[in-house]
Amino acid sequence: MKLNIAVLPGDGIGPEVTAQAVKVLKAIAMEFNHVFTFKTAIVGASAIEKTGVPLPEETISTCDKADAILFGAIGNPKYDDPSVDVRPEQGLLGLRKTFDLHTNIRPVIAYEDLLNKSSLKVKQIKGTNILIYRELTSGIYFGDKHYSDTEASDVCKYTRKEIERIAHQAFKAAQGRKKKLTLVDKANVLASSRLWRKVVKEIATEYPDVTLECRYIDNVAMALIINPRQFDVILTENMFGDILSEEASVIVGSIGLLASASIGDNHVMFEPIHGAYTKATNKGIANPIASILSAAMLLDHFGLYDEASLVREGVDKALKLHITTPDLNTKYDNISTTKVGDFIEDFIHNPD
Amino acid sequence: MKLNIAVLPGDGIGPEVTAQAVKVLKAIAMEFNHVFTFKTAIVGASAIEKTGVPLPEETISTCDKADAILFGAIGNPKYDDPSVDVRPEQGLLGLRKTFDLHTNIRPVIAYEDLLNKSSLKVKQIKGTNILIYRELTSGIYFGDKHYSDTEASDVCKYTRKEIERIAHQAFKAAQGRKKKLTLVDKANVLASSRLWRKVVKEIATEYPDVTLECRYIDNVAMALIINPRQFDVILTENMFGDILSEEASVIVGSIGLLASASIGDNHVMFEPIHGAYTKATNKGIANPIASILSAAMLLDHFGLYDEASLVREGVDKALKLHITTPDLNTKYDNISTTKVGDFIEDFIHNPD
Ligand SMILES: [Mg+2]
Ligand SMILES: [Mg+2]
Structure with a gap:
């Protein structure tokens, strides 16, 4: 199957967790002979910083052309003041409204x-x-x-x-x-x-x-x-x-x-529930599993059930072997975001 | 202190639990030399059966003249059909609205x-x-x-x-x-x-x-x-x-x-959160503690803090000694609604 996926990493821990989900999707494409292409676009605080708006036209266009949107997280405490007019969250609400993603x-x-x-x-x-x-x-x-x-x-x-x-x-x-x-x-x-x-x-x-x-x-x-x-x-x-x-x-x-998953009649978006967790940015402690499981929901949505199952098996195995970030880990304290992604990627290539 | 209390036992287990709360209030009145008078009125399904309406004028008048309303529970599954126009719950909403009981x-x-x-x-x-x-x-x-x-x-x-x-x-x-x-x-x-x-x-x-x-x-x-x-x-x-x-x-x-407790500017009402639990009616298994604790809130409301404390001590002691109805009891299976009320009444008379 060919899938064009718009990747919107967003703010805070968004980019690092989304990178693991993309890594996992690439491994799936390789093992199952699919062609997944990824096009990255900006949204949220990082978009405000570059363009002045949380959801630039170019991002809308990239998403519009894609088969699916893989979303990270948005938000930054510096926009918390309610008197601020332009806020990162408007990027997310804008995506939901623009693409009429009515079913979460x-x-x-x-x-x-x-x-x-x-x-x-x-x-x-x-x-x-x-x-x-x-x-x-x-x-x-x-x-x-x-x-x-x-x-x-x-x-x-x-x-x-x-x-x-x-x-x-x-x-x-x-x-x-x-x-x-x-x-x-x-x-x-x-x-x-x-x-x-x-x-x-x-x-x-x-x-x-x-x-x-x-x-x-x-x-x-x-x-x-x-x-x-x-x-x-x-x-x-x-x-x-x-x-x-x-x-x-x-x-x-x-x-x-x-x-x-947020499903509209013509567009679909997949995202972890958690927010941008700005304080944890680039510390390697962000848990990528919600993002990886969102990628599994993407696979399911396109009928790639075996592929989705394999991703979930990888997650289960990571949980079982304590290959998890510190928020979950009671055994090891040095497993990073990337390490969790690498483990699940390896599992997809060598499930046994 | 003199207090006129309107007692609205209502339906289902309402009457039996409210009877325990009244028993406890009478014991408090005796020990602390208060004069509590109780006037009973009908509400809910039992009022519909007798008068055709869930909140008769006479009940409103009784409550209006009282210093406080002690409410039991209302409801009966036979009115569950949403096409039925007159429903027991209207008695409760009517009380809240009539007496503007804005603070719960x-x-x-x-x-x-x-x-x-x-x-x-x-x-x-x-x-x-x-x-x-x-x-x-x-x-x-x-x-x-x-x-x-x-x-x-x-x-x-x-x-x-x-x-x-x-x-x-x-x-x-x-x-x-x-x-x-x-x-x-x-x-x-x-x-x-x-x-x-x-x-x-x-x-x-x-x-x-x-x-x-x-x-x-x-x-x-x-x-x-x-x-x-x-x-x-x-x-x-x-x-x-x-x-x-x-x-x-x-x-x-x-x-x-x-x-x-439901507090208005001129009226106050006290009631357990639970409903009429019709199936348990008159089986002696209804837990009267919520109603008794509602009576304690009544005492607090009128500044009778020592009295309220004594009621709560009685409840604590009943819980500690497993003098509770079957819903809570892991030790005895034969403690009835009345027995719990009697125990707390006795405790008020002889706290030591
Ligand atoms: Mg929420
Ligand atoms: Mg409720």
Whole structure:
């Protein structure tokens, strides 16, 4: 397969972790006879420094022409002052909006070799494997806003079409898994949630092999901690997905392991959940696994399942043998970002 | 002190747990020479059955005349069909709205004797003592709603006044505790959150002894599980408070221990967090501790601190000696709701 991949390393630890993901994708291309071409573009604080804007036209054009975008991380504390008009984060929101990346997918997996890293008891999380489908380009984050010194408001609006497109993807994903879909809403209080529930229940009739359950966000925020294994695919709107997916990172034990895919009708982007972590830049301590697992999601997206599996086997092996950066490592304290990438690259060339 | 208390037992296990709280309050009145009078009124499904409405005028009148309302629980699965117009829950929302009970307070305490009941590791939660201040009568739950078959929306609106009144209470509470207040919002995205942050930062200048931190809901949903001890008083809007307080119940280990107070300018109501749990009705297995701890919050509210402390000591002793209902008990399987109430009543009469 030929794939043109736009690589947007971004800021902070973004470049060093993305370099490992690219290394892994190159190894996969070699072993499986694919032709992956990579074109790098700037975004975030590094783009502001060079061009004055966080998402330059040239970057948009590179991404537009690519089959997939591999994104690192953006952000820099020097832009934290809320009075600053141009901020690195606008680069990420701009990408999501420009390419209408409406469906965000986040796997939450309790890795066997990391169970004791979690705040939760091992018996509680062992075997957890959840796929969160979060709507990414609508809801209260994008609705009309009103602000004055005496009152302020936000509108959470959803259209049927916005719900349908992500719901179909979530049902299809559930069909390939444990065939259970949990819609998370607040339908006892919110009109927008009632529409979600209505549309998702209608769509459910097209997927009779998938069991649908509809639950309230407050209840799921609790249930996710008490018994995460009960969930298979979680489908939810933008803000609830933001809250639940960050909460769910406690199951995995480290945010340095969380990958994500953002899917639009014509474009796809893959990125680790973690941020730019500026303080750790170029120290070799940044965990590249979230970025490498994002590359595995890219492979999956194009139907390269064996290739994706091999990458994940490499990650599992790295975790098992303690070939991990210091955030995870209880055995060695000198395994660098590059070393983890090299190990997984070697594994792909010599899996046995 | 003379106190007129309106007792609204409600549905399901409401009456049996509330009876234990009343028993405890009577014991306190006797030992401390107070005059507590109790007037019972109906609400919820039981009110619908007798009068056709979930919150009869007579109940409103009884509550209006009382110094405090002691509420049990409401709900009955037979009203779960969303097409039903009259529902028990309307009784509770009606009480909150009628008496403008804008400030909901929920303590989250990791009881020493119950640490191993939690899904979280003991070392993670030991010593946790958080007070959640949740705005209860505004925000997206009460904003304008629009619903059609093709789109739906909800408005989250806050006024300066709505934020100020609860913020002052939360700062005052922090002054009597560890002097730390965490405002939870989503100010990087929501206009209403920006107003919360602005108003709360202004008010903070009146409480220079309290340290204010402002954090995002998604981050706190994670941090509450990873390191709950970092929090003292949490202040937040309606929906975030709903989500966080239910999530926080995992720290306590059982929802049967969670009490709450709902404070308005002229009225106050105290209630356990748990619902009517219809299936457990009259089996003697309902945990009365949340209701008894709600009674302790009532005593605190009227400045009866020694009295409230004695009730809590009684609860601690019951937990220590395993005088608890089956949901908590790993030692005895035959301790009933009434037995727990009797034990705490006896303790109040004979604390040594
Ligand atoms: Mg987030
Ligand atoms: Mg709730």
